[in-house]
Every structure is written in C-alpha cells, then in structure tokens.
Amino acid sequence: MQINSIEVIPVRLPLKSVVTLSRGVSRTIEEGKQIILVKLTADDGTVGWGEAGPSRRWSAETTHSCYTTIKHYLAPIVVGRDPFDIAGLHEAMNTELAPGLDPGQPVAKAAIDLAVHDLICKHLGINLQSWIGAKGADRIELSYLVSAPGPDEISKVVQAGLDQGFRSFKVKVGHDPDGDIANMRTAMEVARDCVVWPDANQGYTLDQALRAARGFEALGVELFEQPIPMTDIYGMKKMLSATSMNISLDEAAMGLPFVIELIRREAVEGLVIKVNKVGGIYYGRQLCDLAHNAGFKLIGSGLMDAPIGFAASVHLFAAYGIDFPADLNGPQHIAEDYSAKPLPMEGQFALVPDEPGIGVTMDEDKIARFAIALD
Numbered sequence: 001m002q003i004n005s006i007e008v009i010p011v012r013l014p015l016k017s018v019v020t021l022s023r024g025v026s027r028t029i030e031e032g033k034q035i036i037l038v039k040l041t042a043d044d045g046t047v048g049w050g051e052a053g054p055s056r057r058w059s060a061e062t063t064h065s066c067y068t069t070i071k072h073y074l075a076p077i078v079v080g081r082d083p084f085d086i087a088g089l090h091e092a093m094n095t096e097l098a099p100g101l102d103p104g105q106p107v108a109k110a111a112i113d114l115a116v117h118d119l120i121c122k123h124l125g126i127n128l129q130s131w132i133g134a135k136g137a138d139r140i141e142l143s144y145l146v147s148a149p150g151p152d153e154i155s156k157v158v159q160a161g162l163d164q165g166f167r168s169f170k171v172k173v174g175h176d177p178d179g180d181i182a183n184m185r186t187a188m189e190v191a192r193d194c195v196v197w198p199d200a201n202q203g204y205t206l207d208q209a210l211r212a213a214r215g216f217e218a219l220g221v222e223l224f225e226q227p228i229p230m231t232d233i234y235g236m237k238k239m240l241s242a243t244s245m246n247i248s249l250d251e252a253a254m255g256l257p258f259v260i261e262l263i264r265r266e267a268v269e270g271l272v273i274k275v276n277k278v279g280g281i282y283y284g285r286q287l288c289d290l291a292h293n294a295g296f297k298l299i300g301s302g303l304m305d306a307p308i309g310f311a312a313s314v315h316l317f318a319a320y321g322i323d324f325p326a327d328l329n330g331p332q333h334i335a336e337d338y339s340a341k342p343l344p345m346e347g348q349f350a351l352v353p354d355e356p357g358i359g360v361t362m363d364e365d366k367i368a369r370f371a372i373a374l375d
C-alpha cells in the first residue's frame with residue numbers, strides 16, 4: 001500500500017466563546033478556531049484525514065507555521081510512503097524538522113500522524129482503538145473549562161456547566177495566587193461533590209505557585225496542572241515535596257526525551273497527554289505507556305480540538321482507561337464544524353466511535369465553506 005496524494009486545507013471554524021490562559025485569550029472570536037486539515041489518498045482509493053489545531057498562546061506553533069511546514073516540508077516526504085510504516089514516517093519527519101525540548105513542530109506533525117492512522121484503520125476496517133490494541137474503557141468523561149476573571153463570573157460559568165450535566169471542572173489560574181484561590185473556592189462551592197482542579201499554564205513564579213498550592217490544598221484540591229514554566233526543573237521537584245497534591249505536567253510533557261529527563265531528576269509524577277502537542281497517536285501511545293509503567297497519574301486533554309483531534313483523543317484515552325475527566329473542550333467552544341454527523345455522546349461522556357478509522361465523517365461542502373486562504 002502506498003500514499004498517492006496529500007491535500008492541505010486551512011479552515012476557520014466559528015467560535016461560541018473564548019478561553020483565557022495566563023498569557024491572554026488562546027484565540028479571539030474573530031480568529032475563530034483555525035485548523036490545517038490534511039487529506040491523504042492511498043493507491044487503493046482509501047482516504048485518511050488528519051488535522052493540526054495549534055493554540056498560539058499555549059505553544060509556539062501557529063496556523064501559518066503549521067500550513068507552511070506541512071505544505072513545504074512534510075507533504076513531500078509523505079507521498080510514496082507505505083502508511084503502515086508509522087515509525088519510519090516519524091523518523092523521516094524528524095529528519096526534516098529536528099526535535100528539541102519538544103518533538104519539533106509536533107502540532108504540524110500530528111496532522112500527518114492522525115491522517116495516516118485514519119487511513120490504515122479504514123483500510124483494515126477497524127477503529128483506532130482496535131489498532132492501538134487496548135480497550136481500557138469505551139467512553140471518556142468530559143470536563144467543563146472555566147476561565148473567568150472573578151468569583152461572580154466563575155460562579156455563572158460553573159453553573160452553566162452544571163446545567164449541561166458536567167460533573168468536573170478545570171479552572172484556569174496562573175494570574176495572581178490570592179485571586180485564583182478565591183476563584184477556586186467559588187468554583188468548588190458551586191460545583192459541590194464535583195472534581196475541580198486548577199491549571200496555571202506555566203503562569204506562576206515558583207514563589208507564587210507555592211503560595212497558590214497552599215491555598216488550593218486547604219480547599220481540598222487534589223491535582224494542580226503545570227504551575228510553573230516547563231524549563232524550571234528545580235521548581236517542579238520542589239513543588240512535589242511541598243504539597244500532597246498531584247502536580248501534573250502539561251507544557252513540560254511535550255515529548256519523551258524531556259519527560260525521561262524529568263524522571264531522572266525525580267521531578268514528575270503526573271502527565272497530561274494531548275494528541276496534537278505530542279505529534280499524534282504514535283508518541284501519544286509511548287507517553288501513555290511510560291506513564292502507566294511508571295505509575296504516574298495520566299490526564300487526557302486537548303487544544304480545543306475539532307472533531308478529528310477530539311475523536312482521536314477519545315480513542316487513545318479510552319484505550320488506556322483514563323478515568324480522570326478529560327479537558328477536551330472543543331464542543332464547549334466551537335460553534336460549527338466540518339463533520340457530516342455528530343460524534344457519539346452519552347450525557348457528558350464521549351463514546352469511542354465504532355466506525356473504521358478515527359470515526360469522523362467529513363462533509364466536503366462544509367470544508368469548502370470554512371476554507372480560508374493564508375497569506
């Protein structure tokens with residue numbers, strides 16, 4: 001089997017609402033959710049779809065960088081390849097774009113990885129979870145994302161999530177510790193008996209993070225996501241000894257070599273997996289296997305994923321039986337997408353799609369309507 005052609009299609013999906021990270025809004029309403037879609041066609045006519053959905057205030061990749069990287073550097077090495085040689089594909093992509101602290105433009109590489117996985121699973125007539133070869137769960141609980149400036153707004157957002165049936169909430173912090181502790185207190189009072197945890201997106205200094213940790217711990221919080229910059233290994237180790245909360249690393253857990261270094265330095269005990277940030281399913285599986293074997297807390301998350309990234313994440317997280325609620329907040333924020341039919345849900349649980357491949361039926365008329373030209 002051989003990949004015969006690749007199409008690279010930038011699209012913009014409209015947003016219902018924005019997410020505010022420690023560095024500001026991840027994308028404005030005007031920007032929308034911009035994605036680079038990749039369509040692979042094999043010599044037997046099988047088609048595979050993937051996508052790159054960067055978040056420019058979360059990591060350094062942009063819609064433009066993903067587009068030019070895929071078009072000029074990754075597409076030429078994909079055509080002619082045997083899609084079943086996924087390890088060889090990543091080796092070839094890493095030869096073109098060298099990995100460093102992260103896998104080297106992983107969001108762009110993920111688009112190719114996802115399209116190849118979709119292609120081979122469709123060819124075999126199996127879903128992605130079956131290809132991964134693990135059926136730890138058949139569904140993933142979704143959490144509701146809360147990013148709001150003060151207790152009054154926090155209260156309204158949490159109540160909106162409760163009204164929709166959510167039972168878990170991730171609160172964006174990383175601004176100032178005292179205000180963030182007040183926001184967490186409000187969220188936990190409104191969402192009684194729910195799972196509530198903070199994510200600072202590297203926004204605190206070590207001193208601020210230690211202060212925030214004392215406040216969160218006193219509220220009964222059990223997990224604290226990426227409190228300080230991913231380069232502060234000393235700080236991450238210090239936080240582990242300073243609190244009984246699980247400190248789960250997201251921005252610091254982009255790729256295997258750096259995570260292995262954190263293990264050597266005893267600075268990690270929880271990993272947040274995102275299919276796009278790690279370069280797709282191939283590295284996602286390796287990080288999940290590492291976390292399982294090391295006995296780490298494993299959290300599933302995303303970058304406000306559209307349906308392809310969302311469904312691929314559900315296959316991966318369910319394969320590994322992740323039972324902590326996943327921050328896959330695409331449906332919370334994206335107003336309309338490119339799929340022909342909705343993905344399977346039961347309440348606020350995302351079910352593993354049964355159909356061959358990743359399980360998203362693409363609507364090419366909608367894709368044409370959402371397509372944008374990048375200058």
Ligand SMILES: [Mg+2]
Nearest residue numbers: 199225226250
């Ligand atoms: Mg995070």
